[in-house]
Amino acid sequence: MELLDRYLQAVKKFLPLRRQDDIIAELRANMEAQLEDKESELTRPMTIGEQEDWLRKIGPPMMVAARYQTQQYLIGPSIFPVYWYVLRMAMLWALIIYSVVIAVIIPITTSNGSSVVEALLRIPSVLMTVAAWVTVVFAALEFVAARYPEKCPPIAGLSGNWSPSSLPPLEKESDGKRKGRSYPQAVAEIVFGFLFLGWLLLIPRHPFVIMGPGVYFWRSSPFQLADMWITFFWWIVALNVVQLIWRCTDLLRGTWQQSARLQQIAYKVIPLIPLIQLITVRDHVYVALKHPALDQLRHGNSVDTINKSVHMGLLVVTAIIAIQLAFECGQLAWDWYQKHDASH
Amino acid sequence: MTVSQNIFENLRLELRRGCLTLAVLVQLRREHYGYTLRKDLAANGLDIDESTLYPLLRRLETQGLLVSEWREEEKRNKRFYRLSSDGEVMLDQLLHEWQAINESINRILETR
Numbered sequence: 014m015e016l017l018d019r020y021l022q023a024v025k026k027f028l029p030l031r032r033q034d035d036i037i038a039e040l041r042a043n044m045e046a047q048l049e050d051k052e053s054e055l056t057r058p059m060t061i062g063e064q065e066d067w068l069r070k071i072g073p074p075m076m077v078a079a080r081y082q083t084q085q086y087l088i089g090p091s092i093f094p095v096y097w098y099v100l101r102m103a104m105l106w107a108l109i110i111y112s113v114v115i116a117v118i119i120p121i122t123t124s125n126g127s128s129v130v131e132a133l134l135r136i137p138s139v140l141m142t143v144a145a146w147v148t149v150v151f152a153a154l155e156f157v158a159a160r161y162p163e164k165c166p167p168i169a170g171l172s173g174n175w176s177p178s179s180l181p182p183l184e185k186e187s188d189g190k191r192k193g194r195s196y197p198q199a200v201a202e203i204v205f206g207f208l209f210l211g212w213l214l215l216i217p218r219h220p221f222v223i224m225g226p227g228v229y230f231w232r233s234s235p236f237q238l239a240d241m242w243i244t245f246f247w248w249i250v251a252l253n254v255v256q257l258i259w260r261c262t263d264l265l266r267g268t269w270q271q272s273a274r275l276q277q278i279a280y281k282v283i284p285l286i287p288l289i290q291l292i293t294v295r296d297h298v299y300v301a302l303k304h305p306a307l308d309q310l311r312h313g314n315s316v317d318t319i320n321k322s323v324h325m326g327l328l329v330v331t332a333i334i335a336i337q338l339a340f341e342c343g344q345l346a347w348d349w350y351q352k353h354d355a356s357h
Numbered sequence: 358m359t360v361s362q363n364i365f366e367n368l369r370l371e372l373r374r375g376c377l378t379l380a381v382l383v384q385l386r387r388e389h390y391g392y393t394l395r396k397d398l399a400a401n402g403l404d405i406d407e408s409t410l411y412p413l414l415r416r417l418e419t420q421g422l423l424v425s426e427w428r429e430e431e432k433r434n435k436r437f438y439r440l441s442s443d444g445e446v447m448l449d450q451l452l453h454e455w456q457a458i459n460e461s462i463n464r465i466l467e468t469r
Contacts, residue, residue, distance in 0.1 A: 038434065076408065080412035
């Protein structure tokens with residue numbers, strides 16, 4: 014029967030080389046016996062259409078051959094939970110590291126804002142590369158574990174030898190009121206923190222990133238910023254660096270759920286220092302004229318008004334932060350008092 | 358196929374998978390080649406596709422539960438399978454397990 018021969022030939026192509034002759038011989042014997050049975054039932058040879066129906070019922074050659082193959086997973090169920098965990102961690106850390114790198118490198122090397130956009134657009138390809146490498150490593154592990162199970166040690170956390178005492182302690186909410194940060198939220202804060210730092214560092218060389226087209230108006234205006242703004246700028250940079258270091262440390266130590274009270278106080282104290290410097294500056298000069306001799310008569314009053322407004326604004330901001338600081342300190346003292354009281 | 362039909366089909370296949378292996382092992386206490394084994398199972402109400410049965414026989418042989426030999430019968434070379442001594446021990450254990458599960462299910466059904 015030509016059709017059966019063609020069918021078996023097609024099956025053979027998908028079988029493992031070492032066993033294909035043996036499998037095909039067996040399959041042929043079984044199918045020929047079945048064919049004989051069918052034809053003796055019909056008392057005539059099967060028509061081409063009947064043969065096609067019969068073979069169609071058995072299945073496509075590739076599927077029939079696949080049943081003879083050893084079942085192989087790219088990443089099997091035994092290591093999939095570990096793979097999934099490692100994949101998420103690798104991608105989160107890749108995102109953090111990439112953000113740090115672009116936040117540091119771009120302000121040093123870039124000459125225009127498009128580099129920031131290009132760096133951001135590269136994020137998906139970076140993440141896909143990391144995911145591909147993690148998948149390749151785990152696929153290799155699966156391959157080795159399937160062929161040499163006796164040589165593969167059980168994966169920690171998935172074997173029966175784990176100890177319940179190794180479970181991490183319960184994650185407590187520090188004051189019972191505020192909801193703790195989730196892990197993705199903590200990671201997102203770090204990523205955006207680094208991106209913000211990069212943007213901040215671009216400002217001195219490229220004021221366009223903060224002022225937009227207004228920078229051209231500012232450059233052509235008769236005004237200029239006083240020098241103390243440079244000190245203020247670097248204080249803001251320092252505050253962001255401290256925050257990022259603290260957040261990274263929290264993430265590495267596994268304590269990202271809630272900022273320590275001391276951290277919250279530090280975040281209020283650090284900006285107070287440059288703000289106090291600003292409000293105590295001599296004569297409250299924040300904006301000055303580029304050419305006083307030429308423009309004093311025309312723009313002198315405008316400069317005075319601007320300086321008074323900025324001073325008032327700075328006073329309000331300082332007062333708000335000082336009140337928040339006092340509140341934090343009060344809460345800290347109250348918590349300490351309650352703990353102290355409970356222990357006696 | 359609707360979602361519920363699809364779920365039923367998946368669960369039915371899962372349920373049948375172990376039972377088919379057990380039935381094949383029981384049937385191979387007597388020697389058979391692939392096609393007659395399939396016919397015997399079908400005659401007993403257990404239809405099984407060629408593409409499932411023949412690879413299953415190979416797998417069980419690789420696991421040492423079956424032994425096979427090529428022999429000529431009715432002018433055609435055929436591969437005959439039967440239970441090995443390891444297969445007999447395994448079959449006893451599996452039958453015991455199957456009976457225990459069956460009894461448990463029946464008890465659970467009776468208590469409803």
